[in-house]
Amino acid sequence: MSSNVKIKSLKWFMPIRTFTFWVIHLSTVTAVAISEQQIWFQPYHLWSWPIVFASAVVAYFISLPIEHTAIRLFKRQA
Numbered sequence: 623m624s625s626n627v628k629i630k631s632l633k634w635f636m637p638i639r640t641f642t643f644w645v646i647h648l649s650t651v652t653a654v655a656i657s658e659q660q661i662w663f664q665p666y667h668l669w670s671w672p673i674v675f676a677s678a679v680v681a682y683f684i685s686l687p688i689e690h691t692a693i694r695l696f697k698r699q700a
Contacts, residue, residue, distance in 0.1 A: 636686060643685035650677035 637643055654670045657663045663670075 637682045640685045640689050642688045642692075643681045646681035646685065647674075647678050650674055650681075 651674055654674050658667060658670050
Protein backbone atom coordinates (compact mmCIF):
# COMPACT_ATOMS: atom_id res chain seq x y z
CA MET A 623 0.00 0.00 0.00
CA SER A 624 2.80 2.44 0.76
CA SER A 625 4.34 1.80 -2.67
CA ASN A 626 1.03 2.87 -4.22
CA VAL A 627 1.21 6.17 -2.40
CA LYS A 628 4.76 6.73 -3.63
CA ILE A 629 3.82 6.08 -7.25
CA LYS A 630 0.79 8.35 -7.09
CA SER A 631 2.72 11.18 -5.44
CA LEU A 632 5.53 10.94 -8.01
CA LYS A 633 2.99 11.37 -10.80
CA TRP A 634 2.48 15.00 -9.80
CA PHE A 635 6.21 15.74 -10.08
CA MET A 636 6.59 14.35 -13.60
CA PRO A 637 5.96 17.66 -15.43
CA ILE A 638 8.55 19.40 -13.25
CA ARG A 639 11.17 16.84 -14.29
CA THR A 640 10.73 17.46 -18.02
CA PHE A 641 13.12 19.41 -20.20
CA THR A 642 10.25 21.39 -21.73
CA PHE A 643 9.10 22.69 -18.35
CA TRP A 644 12.53 24.09 -17.56
CA VAL A 645 13.00 25.59 -21.02
CA ILE A 646 9.69 27.46 -20.79
CA HIS A 647 10.15 28.53 -17.19
CA LEU A 648 13.80 29.58 -17.38
CA SER A 649 13.20 31.43 -20.64
CA THR A 650 10.49 33.43 -18.90
CA VAL A 651 12.72 34.13 -15.91
CA THR A 652 15.46 35.36 -18.23
CA ALA A 653 13.10 37.54 -20.25
CA VAL A 654 11.61 39.09 -17.11
CA ALA A 655 15.02 39.66 -15.52
CA ILE A 656 16.23 41.44 -18.66
CA SER A 657 12.99 43.39 -19.13
CA GLU A 658 13.01 44.64 -15.55
CA GLN A 659 16.07 46.72 -16.35
CA GLN A 660 14.43 48.47 -19.30
CA ILE A 661 12.77 51.88 -19.00
CA TRP A 662 9.68 50.83 -20.95
CA PHE A 663 9.00 48.04 -18.43
CA GLN A 664 8.97 50.28 -15.33
CA PRO A 665 5.16 50.83 -15.30
CA TYR A 666 4.72 47.04 -15.30
CA HIS A 667 7.38 46.10 -12.74
CA LEU A 668 4.78 44.86 -10.24
CA TRP A 669 3.68 42.22 -12.76
CA SER A 670 7.13 40.79 -13.39
CA TRP A 671 7.31 37.96 -10.84
CA PRO A 672 3.61 37.03 -11.00
CA ILE A 673 4.28 36.52 -14.73
CA VAL A 674 7.08 34.11 -13.84
CA PHE A 675 4.79 32.20 -11.48
CA ALA A 676 2.08 32.06 -14.16
CA SER A 677 4.62 30.73 -16.66
CA ALA A 678 5.52 27.94 -14.23
CA VAL A 679 1.85 27.01 -13.90
CA VAL A 680 1.32 27.04 -17.67
CA ALA A 681 4.55 25.11 -18.25
CA TYR A 682 3.47 22.52 -15.67
CA PHE A 683 0.34 21.72 -17.65
CA ILE A 684 1.70 21.89 -21.21
CA SER A 685 5.16 20.37 -20.79
CA LEU A 686 4.09 16.71 -20.77
CA PRO A 687 1.79 16.98 -23.82
CA ILE A 688 4.57 18.77 -25.72
CA GLU A 689 7.08 16.08 -24.77
CA HIS A 690 4.73 13.24 -25.75
CA THR A 691 3.97 14.91 -29.08
CA ALA A 692 7.65 15.44 -29.82
CA ILE A 693 8.45 11.81 -28.99
CA ARG A 694 5.70 10.58 -31.33
CA LEU A 695 6.90 12.84 -34.15
CA PHE A 696 10.53 11.78 -33.81
CA LYS A 697 9.62 8.08 -33.61
CA ARG A 698 7.66 8.44 -36.85
CA GLN A 699 10.65 9.95 -38.65
CA ALA A 700 13.13 7.33 -37.47
